[in-house]
Amino acid sequence: MDQNEVLFDRAQESIPGGVNSPVRAFRSVGGAPRFIEKALGPHMFDIEGKRYIDYIGSWGPMILGHNNPKVIEAVKHAVDNGLSFGAPTKAEVLIAEEIKKLIPTIEEVRLVSSGTEAGMSAIRLARGYTGRNKIVKFEGCYHGHSDSLLVKGGSGQLTFGTPSSAGVPEAVTNDTIVLEYNNPQMIRELFDKQGDEIACVIVEAVAGNMNMVPATQEFLNAMREETAKHGAVLIVDEVMTGFRVALGGAQSVYGIDPDITMFGKVIGGGMPVAAFGGKRDIMNCVAPLGAVYQAGTLSGNPVAVACGLATLEEIKAPDFYKRLSAQAAKLVRGLGEAAKKHGVQFSAQSMGGMFGIYFRGSCPTSFKEVMECDGERFKTFFHAMLDNGVYLAPSIYEAGFVSITHDDSVIARTLEAADKAFAEVKRVHG
Numbered sequence: 218m219d220q221n222e223v224l225f226d227r228a229q230e231s232i233p234g235g236v237n238s239p240v241r242a243f244r245s246v247g248g249a250p251r252f253i254e255k256a257l258g259p260h261m262f263d264i265e266g267k268r269y270i271d272y273i274g275s276w277g278p279m280i281l282g283h284n285n286p287k288v289i290e291a292v293k294h295a296v297d298n299g300l301s302f303g304a305p306t307k308a309e310v311l312i313a314e315e316i317k318k319l320i321p322t323i324e325e326v327r328l329v330s331s332g333t334e335a336g337m338s339a340i341r342l343a344r345g346y347t348g349r350n351k352i353v354k355f356e357g358c359y360h361g362h363s364d365s366l367l368v369k370g371g372s373g374q375l376t377f378g379t380p381s382s383a384g385v386p387e388a389v390t391n392d393t394i395v396l397e398y399n400n401p402q403m404i405r406e407l408f409d410k411q412g413d414e415i416a417c418v419i420v421e422a423v424a425g426n427m428n429m430v431p432a433t434q435e436f437l438n439a440m441r442e443e444t445a446k447h448g449a450v451l452i453v454d455e456v457m458t459g460f461r462v463a464l465g466g467a468q469s470v471y472g473i474d475p476d477i478t479m480f481g482k483v484i485g486g487g488m489p490v491a492a493f494g495g496k497r498d499i500m501n502c503v504a505p506l507g508a509v510y511q512a513g514t515l516s517g518n519p520v521a522v523a524c525g526l527a528t529l530e531e532i533k534a535p536d537f538y539k540r541l542s543a544q545a546a547k548l549v550r551g552l553g554e555a556a557k558k559h560g561v562q563f564s565a566q567s568m569g570g571m572f573g574i575y576f577r578g579s580c581p582t583s584f585k586e587v588m589e590c591d592g593e594r595f596k597t598f599f600h601a602m603l604d605n606g607v608y609l610a611p612s613i614y615e616a617g618f619v620s621i622t623h624d625d626s627v628i629a630r631t632l633e634a635a636d637k638a639f640a641e642v643k644r645v646h647g
């Protein structure tokens with residue numbers, strides 16, 4: 218029997234669902250997840266020794282590919298000096314300065330250990346700064362699993378938060394307003410009515426947790442204008458897009474000026490580093506300067522920060538994003554051609570090192586359109602790709618990631634697998 222299946226059965230005896238984060242369990246595509254033993258460059262190897270081309274990249278962080286030698290060296294060096302001090306280090310100052318250099322809208326930044334913490338802290342800060350309670354998020358956007366943000370809302374309606382997880386009291390989500398993504402009109406109407414009660418708007422400028430859906434410029438402009446007009450805080454969640462779609466993040470692509478930005482994923486290079494930062498007068502409300510409490514035993518952990526710093530150093534290489542974008546573009550173009558050859562309805566797009574694939578005639582622009590993607594065809598495609606050595610995210614609601622080590626030969630091998638996989642989709646589903 219396949220060792221992955223054996224271990225998955227065993228895992229389910231002692232870990233809920235066998236995994237430590239739900240989407241890893243393959244529930245929406247079926248089958249056993251691969252248990253990874255090691256990874257190198259664009260490849261992961263499972264416990265059977267089978268090699269896969271990796272398009273998950275640890276869900277975003279591994280932009281340099283796995284085991285980048287400079288990053289590993291920096292981490293080993295940090296380990297030699299001790300694992301954690303609970304006192305400030307020079308590396309924390311260096312990474313804060315580096316973030317400020319790369320993202321000009323950041324004046325001060327605080328490190329945390331996960332994107333969830335960054336989101337939770339940013340919301341608390343926005344509420345503390347404005348003295349208001351209501352927060353606005355968009356359907357299909359994910360900002361970590363803190364209670365007040367675990368609301369996706371009903372389609373098409375301006376909904377007052379119904380929690381989308383058990384265990385979240387309605388009292389906590391009553392102040393969470395959910396609007397449609399890419400619908401600027403809804404933002405304007407809401408702010409006309411109750412702009413002065415709103416603490417913040419939080420958004421993924423390129424949504425990456427309902428597959429990939431880029432915002433329109435008009436949508437982002439509307440929320441920037443309305444929040445500024447009504448004294449609300451604009452939080453741009455760049456946990457996924459930061460240092461991923463461009464060196465300056467999605468905000469540099471759209472030319473948007475957030476009050477607060479959240480980071481995670483790439484900023485830690487595969488270790489637990491995340492951050493929230495922005496305008497000085499807002500950030501100065503955080504303890505110990507201000508009244509908004511926020512803390513963490515392992516925040517700014519020296520080993521994790523060394524990993525993040527070394528990663529940021531590498532992505533500043535000249536032409537890094539040009540090369541990365543070119544590989545992602547080659548991938549999505551090739552996939553589109555292969556689908557067409559086999560007569561499968563399909564679309565795909567990329568931005569920087571992030572991409573979306575959709576079993577649908579055109580790229581979706583809203584949550585509703587994402588929901589129209591064909592999950593059954595995806596399932597067949599996913600397993601055919603996996604059998605042919607390509608590890609895609611096991612869900613139609615996830616974006617994909619390319620690393621700088623996905624060179625032409627890796628893309629070519631992916632497209633050979635895709636040719637077989639689309640043929641299989643056609644054979645099974647017609």
Ligand SMILES: *Cc1c(COP(=O)(O)O)cnc(C)c1O
Nearest residue numbers: 331332333359360361454456457
């Ligand atoms: C991954 C993600 C988060 C949550 O980060 P964790 O480190 O998993 O807690 C928040 N926002 C966005 C946009 C993300 O993609």
